[in-house]
Amino acid sequence: MSEEIRIYVADLAAYNAGHLHGVWIDATLELDDIQAQVSAMLAASPVEGAEEYAIHDFEGFDGYRLGEYQGLESAHEIACFIEEYPEFGGALLAHFNDLEQARKVAEEDYCGCYSSLADYAQELTEETTSIPQHLAMYIDYRAMARDMEYSGDLFTLETGFEQMHVFWNR
Structure with missing residues (x-):
């Protein structure tokens, strides 16, 4: 797989006010780095006091569909699994829809x-x-x-x- 595994995190306050404001983030980065990018995006919001966000898009998950309100930690774990098994990780997750079961099958x-x-x-x-x-x-x-x-x-x-x-x- 040549595509970067990334998520588009949108500012919900801006979205609800009619503004598109968000950031594409490499989902395989350390979780603290992902959270820092989300915090910086919210701090730069065109709407004062923005606190909530959602994953509105994603790329590189190879057949697996993230949910809009998937947590950052869950999206990060899934991205790391797909990065670890690039030839079949996304397809295996789509098959089982369960990260732990997919990991067990991939390893054993x-x-x-x-x-x-x-x-x-x-x-x-x-x-x-x-x-x-x-x-x-x-x-x-x-x-x-x-x-x-x-x-x-x-x-x-x-x-x-x-x-x-x-x-x-x-």
Whole structure:
């Protein structure tokens, strides 16, 4: 992923008064730095006494949708997870909609990225089984992959052309 993971934090007092006032912030910065940028934005508000803010937009969350009233800490944790797992973090969060579960699956159940599930079935079979050379060409890895998927033993996330991330489903 080449896109910066950032949030647009809007000043709600200004917004309610008909002014667009906010700031784009790198959501992977330290939480204190994010809060300092929000405080500076509120201090520069065109409306006196501005205190409330909301996340009105976001970029780089790769398929995961932040809520408008998502807290800064939560948005920061999600952004850091996506930064840690840039190839599938956003898609995994969108799949589970739960950061802790997504983290557990990423750390414990990730099998790798393959161009197809059949490629994964072939790699797994060849690593775990001794296949006589004269029988190797008769193995139907696409059928094995289909059976693996139907059994519920694993799930996949497609994040691009021939980019299938495979996870055990425990």
